[in-house]
Amino acid sequence: MTRRTTALLGAALLGLAACVDLNEDLISGLANQPYPTPDVFQALVNATYEPLRSFYAQERGFTLTEFGTDIYTEGADGSYKYINEYTAQLNPDVDFIRDTWADFYRAINTANTAIAQAPAVQMDSSLKAQRLAEARFLRALYYFDLVQMYGPVTLKLEPTTTASTQFTRAPVDSVYAAIIDDLKYAEATLPYVAKEYGRATKGAAQHLLAKVYLTWQRDADSAADETAKKQAGDFANAADYAQRVIKSGQYALLPRFSDVFAFGNEKNAEVIWSVQFTNDPLTTGNGNQGHLFFLMEYDVLPGMQRDIANGRPFKRFRPTTFFLGLFDRTKDSRYQSQFTRAWYSNNAATIPKDPSSGAPKFQLGDTAVYVSDTVLPDSVVAARRYRVYTPRTYSNRIFPSLNKFADPFRLSVNDVRGSRDFVVARFAETYLIAAEALLRDGRPPAEALPYINAVRRRAAIPGHEAEMELTDAQLTLGEILNERARELAGEMQRWFDLVRTHTLVPRVRAYNPDGGPNIQPYHALRPIPRTQMDGTTCCYTQNPGY
Amino acid sequence: MSCIRSTTTRHRDTVPNTGQLDVGLEFTALRGRLSGSVDYYRADTKDLIMRRQIPPTNGYTSVLQNIGATRNSGLEVALSVVPIEDWHGLRWSQDLNWSTNHNRIVSLYGGVNDVLNKWFIGQPIDVYYDNRFVGIWQAQDSLLAKQYKAKPGQIRVADVNGDGKIDGNDRVILGTPFPAWTGSMTSRFDWKRFDLSVMAVARVDFMANDQFVVGESTMQGRYNNLVTDYWTPTHPSNTESRPTFNQENPPFGDTRRYEDGSFIRVRSITLGYTLAGVHGGPWHARSLRFYVTALDPFLFTRFRGLDPESRTGTGDRTSAGYAEAASTPSYRTLLTGVTLGF
Numbered sequence: 001m002t003r004r005t006t007a008l009l010g011a012a013l014l015g016l017a018a019c020v021d022l023n024e025d026l027i028s029g030l031a032n033q034p035y036p037t038p039d040v041f042q043a044l045v046n047a048t049y050e051p052l053r054s055f056y057a058q059e060r061g062f063t064l065t066e067f068g069t070d071i072y073t074e075g076a077d078g079s080y081k082y083i084n085e086y087t088a089q090l091n092p093d094v095d096f097i098r099d100t101w102a103d104f105y106r107a108i109n110t111a112n113t114a115i116a117q118a119p120a121v122q123m124d125s126s127l128k129a130q131r132l133a134e135a136r137f138l139r140a141l142y143y144f145d146l147v148q149m150y151g152p153v154t155l156k157l158e159p160t161t162t163a164s165t166q167f168t169r170a171p172v173d174s175v176y177a178a179i180i181d182d183l184k185y186a187e188a189t190l191p192y193v194a195k196e197y198g199r200a201t202k203g204a205a206q207h208l209l210a211k212v213y214l215t216w217q218r219d220a221d222s223a224a225d226e227t228a229k230k231q232a233g234d235f236a237n238a239a240d241y242a243q244r245v246i247k248s249g250q251y252a253l254l255p256r257f258s259d260v261f262a263f264g265n266e267k268n269a270e271v272i273w274s275v276q277f278t279n280d281p282l283t284t285g286n287g288n289q290g291h292l293f294f295l296m297e298y299d300v301l302p303g304m305q306r307d308i309a310n311g312r313p314f315k316r317f318r319p320t321t322f323f324l325g326l327f328d329r330t331k332d333s334r335y336q337s338q339f340t341r342a343w344y345s346n347n348a349a350t351i352p353k354d355p356s357s358g359a360p361k362f363q364l365g366d367t368a369v370y371v372s373d374t375v376l377p378d379s380v381v382a383a384r385r386y387r388v389y390t391p392r393t394y395s396n397r398i399f400p401s402l403n404k405f406a407d408p409f410r411l412s413v414n415d416v417r418g419s420r421d422f423v424v425a426r427f428a429e430t431y432l433i434a435a436e437a438l439l440r441d442g443r444p445p446a447e448a449l450p451y452i453n454a455v456r457r458r459a460a461i462p463g464h465e466a467e468m469e470l471t472d473a474q475l476t477l478g479e480i481l482n483e484r485a486r487e488l489a490g491e492m493q494r495w496f497d498l499v500r501t502h503t504l505v506p507r508v509r510a511y512n513p514d515g516g517p518n519i520q521p522y523h524a525l526r527p528i529p530r531t532q533m534d535g536t537t538c539c540y541t542q543n544p545g546y
Numbered sequence: 547m548s549c550i551r552s553t554t555t556r557h558r559d560t561v562p563n564t565g566q567l568d569v570g571l572e573f574t575a576l577r578g579r580l581s582g583s584v585d586y587y588r589a590d591t592k593d594l595i596m597r598r599q600i601p602p603t604n605g606y607t608s609v610l611q612n613i614g615a616t617r618n619s620g621l622e623v624a625l626s627v628v629p630i631e632d633w634h635g636l637r638w639s640q641d642l643n644w645s646t647n648h649n650r651i652v653s654l655y656g657g658v659n660d661v662l663n664k665w666f667i668g669q670p671i672d673v674y675y676d677n678r679f680v681g682i683w684q685a686q687d688s689l690l691a692k693q694y695k696a697k698p699g700q701i702r703v704a705d706v707n708g709d710g711k712i713d714g715n716d717r718v719i720l721g722t723p724f725p726a727w728t729g730s731m732t733s734r735f736d737w738k739r740f741d742l743s744v745m746a747v748a749r750v751d752f753m754a755n756d757q758f759v760v761g762e763s764t765m766q767g768r769y770n771n772l773v774t775d776y777w778t779p780t781h782p783s784n785t786e787s788r789p790t791f792n793q794e795n796p797p798f799g800d801t802r803r804y805e806d807g808s809f810i811r812v813r814s815i816t817l818g819y820t821l822a823g824v825h826g827g828p829w830h831a832r833s834l835r836f837y838v839t840a841l842d843p844f845l846f847t848r849f850r851g852l853d854p855e856s857r858t859g860t861g862d863r864t865s866a867g868y869a870e871a872a873s874t875p876s877y878r879t880l881l882t883g884v885t886l887g888f
Binding site: 074077078079081082087088089091092098101102105106108109110112154156159160163164165167529530531532533534535536537540546 | 662
């Protein structure tokens, strides 16, 4: 380079530097009002679905809904045992509690943006109404989960335009009023069958409406709540919406309970609405991770190794003795079909050898481990060639393992991303909602019984259908709760069910050995996250006790 | 298709503008054997733009915006001395640098402290704000411990407001990652064909976020852990909590991560030997130098983690969780080399 070109280049650089306009407008971040085009509007509605997958079928959601209940307590592993134990670590800093809050409000704001934009969008008006109804359905679902977990929460129905630090907590009643308003619009607008599978439907809105009416807590006191709900017509409304789903003719209970979660059958007549996952790693997000958490530690036992079909055992959630005792195993198929108790050898290298002959005690494919339902004499256990555990030797590593979410379609043995859809609204639950609503509304047992008995007959071991039916005298709220445990265990219902029926504290005290000693009435609400408390400038109150 | 927005709404922000005052003095004395400079600076920045966290009920978790004004001031002293110019062929030159810097938030939007972002008026822009570790709950205090929902053997933190419970109101500003002063020193010796240089740096009185010690002392027993002096009923340690198989992290375990990161580090030592030139066969070199260099050979610190220099961020905001623990600590390097000059 000659000296002259260097000089020119230097001058040019100096010149450029001198021309930067320091007075330009600085616009940071994204525009908060995307142009109201059909594409953006539809993208916003689609985006409102996405945060479902931050909670449903994730450790976050399972931990906040199955842990610390009467049916599930802690297994050997995991960082969140305090949520089961109700100790001081269950506090406003818990990431699951913080992130659920943040992700749901993010979803709500996305829904709010779509809803606010809808009037200006130029597109086919029936499709637009449908998408709008989907956004309102989802907003209602997010608020429903929030109000159940946190109690009075900020109710925001308009999109955020400027960052604010001033928020208040709306009374529970007004949150429920907004939820019902959204759901009624969705119910009136959506079709029973969505053109694209996975989108919200009329049936989903009806099912959710039934549940919302059943859940709406009008008083912290159990007896007063019952009276107030009856007077307000909540139970009648819940029964009405549940019956609309049942009478719609769109859904059916599958002939056998085991069919509901059978592989390759996830789009079946019993699924009203499910959160979608796929086997495409690009679009499935975190995947359905339910296959991980309910499994016992089979993989280190003699003759066994971890494989895709058996699953990756995180041993987070262990069924309580109470839960396992709920099944009449002579006539209820649900114990057999939803708990894995036998493990078949898949590892020749660790098959134990007979001490005298040196021959393997069993072969590949033979039973390697059996988790017995009944206590057996030591002599019987010792005489078996394979390992036998009995209820006496169950531990936080060894227990009957809920297999509803087993996922042998994962790409590798340690892949946490399952591809199966996660059912949020299932037709069998609609029946149980109807039964509970009618019972609590004070109707004659003959009205409620057919609904719960339909579920029970379906669950029967063939030939025992009649024995499964409950009688008038057996129909109690406690029995309905037990039925929900048998039918819906693991489906992210339990903690909500117990809070809804004011039975969290007595049932956890009675049946959860780890949470029972610590649980207090205030635990029926989760703490408001620290991020919200710290960021709000005035008067955001913490839930009592935290 | 999805369109996920977790940050920011539109703001009409202004470009930060900084007014700066500099006062300096340079001097040379003793025919150049002593020279140096002293600089004082003070920079006032208005309309500082930062990513600010906001309450999640906004639907966004952060926004990029003008947050307020800061003042950054400091003193820098540099000194070069040649104590020995030529003593039997020996030359020794010495450079010293010393600096101190203070930054603080002068004003914030809204005029009040922002606890969520850990921004406090009058304090540096990065501070550690958390519960204060005061030891381990001991058996004789078990009744008091129970009141705080704790058990003997668990970490005890200060009940700052004395209300009988530990919560967010008991957090205090524990320190800042900015040091009180930093310094460096370079010595160079030349004797005949030998040259030796030594460089050392110091960073004094700052708080480091020791994620290594926290992350590797889970006291659970599932993963390898550091050897620690942990509590047992018969060994009432006051520094590390009791091991519990049933929890993957001890309550308030994060409060163990704050410690003084002060250190002096010898950054490099180089010894060289230079031949005047090489002429032989195909080789024609004006000079030839052999040298040995040790990089980061010595570190003097009481910091317990791997390296106080890779642990100087403020945990929560600038590097979430264990990001810091993953930053590579410096390592000792021994280099030998040959320099040919043509």
